Amino acid sequence: MANVVLKWKRPETIEFPKVWHTFKAKDLNTDELVEYRIQDLPTNRVEDVFEHMMANYIQDEPISQVLEGSKDPNHIEDYKLCWSKMAEQKVPLVCFKEGSDEIVGANMLFVLKKDDEFMQAACGLFKSQVTKDLFDLMMILYEDFDTFKYYGVDEYLTSFGLSVSRKYRGRSIGDHFLATRKKLCKQYNLKLTHTFFTSDYSNQNADKVGFETNVALKYEDVIKAHPRFSHIANIKSKGMTLKTLMC
Known part of the structure; x- marks a missing residue:
């Protein structure tokens, strides 16, 4: 665990938790427009967001889904290992609806x-073959692409999962999360945000x-090209990408 660290530190001069973005969208059971806010993930809601991500993101992310990662306790623990370190940076975001503390969505950002x-x-610490396969797939995309070198930067904002609660989907909340990164x-003082996208839907949102x-x-x-990944043949999305948004 000692080596699993992120060196970037959030400036102490920036308030925490900070509300970064508000927007109007439909309420749950009516067409009434209500306000939603995207803010820093408060330290007292970190575990709640982990539960949200396990119930939504891990079940729906195409690679984890086709490999049944939600049924693998080690896969879940691998994710939580990473998410816990990201939460320490105080960069992840959460979405709430006005007047409610229910988690609408979350984006596990980090620098x-x-x-x-x-x-x-x-x-090196991952225990699940599902997690190892996911990262191996990601590394195929990076074989001929170095984000730092290509853009000439020493740091950037990135993500390890974005998810909206199923009952709140269809309100462009994912788009708002992505746009808030700017x-x-x-x-x-970061020049860009860069992410590995694995689903058709998230790729469309990013575009x-x-x-x-x-x-x-x-x-x-x-x-x-890599027959050892034949076990993802039934995946429900067409492809994976690396995408960047200049800020």
């Missing part, structure tokens, strides 16, 4: 520095808010 060994250290980048595609691979082509 990665060029000299971090976070991913390598975490991979506000964080400007406040934290809508202005992300550019760095690398894109169809899952069928990945399987052809």
